[in-house]
Amino acid sequence: MQYADFQATLDALQFDDAPAGGALVIYHQGEQVVCASTGQALPNQPWSDQTLSVNFSIGKGVMATLIAILVSQGLLEYERPVSYYWQDFAKNGKADILLSEVLSHRAGLFDISSVASDAAILLDWTQMLDRVAAMPVCIPKAQNKENYASAYSALVSGWVLGGVVERVTGMSLNEALQRYLAEPLGVSGQLYYGIDASLLNQIAKPVRYFYESPNDTTVRRKPVLKPDSEAVLEKLTQLSAAKCWQEALMGQKLTTANINRLYFDTSRMNLSNYKNALMPNAKDGLEYHRDDVLMACIPAANGVSTAQALARIYAMHAADGVWQDKQFIRPEVMARLRLVQTDGFDAVMPANMRWRMGFHRLFALQQTDGYGHMGYNGSVAFCDPKRRLAFAFIHNFDTTMLNDIRQFALSEMALAMFAP
Secondary structure, eight states: OOTHHHHHHHHHTTTTOTTOOEEEEEEETTEEEEEEEESEEETTEEOOTTOBEEOTTHHHHHHHHHHHHHHHTTSOOTTSBHHHHOGGGGGGGTTTOBHHHHHTTOSSOOOGGGTOSSGGGGGOHHHHHHHHHHOOOOOOTTHHHHOOSBOOOSSHHHHHHHHHHHHHHSSOHHHHHIIIIIHHHTOTTSEEESOOGGGGGGBOOOGGGSSSOOOTTSOOOOOOOOOOOHHHHHHHHHSTTHHHHHHHHTTOOOOHHHHHTTTOOGGGOOHHHHHHHHSGGGTOOOOTTSHHHHHSOOTTTOEEEOHHHHHHHHHHHHTTTEETTEESSOHHHHHHHHSOOOOSBBSSSSSBOOOOSSOEEOOOSSOOOOEEEEOTTSOEEEEEGGGTEEEEEEEOOSOOTTSOOHHHHHHHHHHHHTOO
């Protein structure tokens, strides 16, 4: 296997979905070794490592990194209550909730339907901070039966953590992001929570929005699993990850659905918890490619970034918090950040997430202590410290993490190439 194989694999992973594409950046031992891209981000604009894209929950890993930097600088402590920094947050029995519990999704703050009944309210940063400060703690459905280890705060956590960042820095969230992370890391203009209007025409979009952007009357359409064509089925067998998939499937056919089930157990998914975590009134979601949504600050879901910026963040993680001789995250903070906080099935996500301080385990069939964060559409960014590996894959394919295999094909390939 050679570095150039990643470009060929990324091209093959377009499957039947061209002209959509994506970008892949890999660092190993602090050096960029792969910078690949394929397809179109926008009409007449090819993908590159500098392409801005809304990457959904990948932004949670960016937020967790920013938090770790603030902990390292003495502005925050993981084991202090959120209300220590944000007094109004103590309402409704939340006075003792620790910052570490929010980051590891153990705080019971997952139910967005208890905060907002109208998706439009999610665009109002100030109102959402007030509502989250006043919200109650929620117990997941079937908690007594399933004994869930965590409840993924798909949306709410962004306002909690963003609100804390603003209070301890005295800056807006975007200003703090630039000051403490983007500028020192050399990726200014590549990380945002809510973009300026001048950047709207630079954000990658799904092909269905290439020539007509969505608006507030656009009906949100959830991507669904498409039947695999014969060409896709053939390509699946040719991927470098095919061997480990075939071994794990033990004779089952190599299909997108079967491969995805190696990573997610959707048979155990609690749909009530999932809807409550992602949709106000458990029904209405947002179309995140709308202009007004892109310009809003919804940190847990609408972070905009480039593959280069994400890979560099995780290259710093892989190097124990150091980038170009600058210590971003102190060793003792890094050790605490990497410590697994939960080990059991999640109430929202159909998997054991093994949450760290804002990061979940790397989903892989190979042995790894990697961690990072994936996005709703199946994008992902992570590091594997033992391999000194950092990886970012983002795209504009019309998929979700539960009906796509691209991130797994590429991450398994990277883990195999850079085996410790």
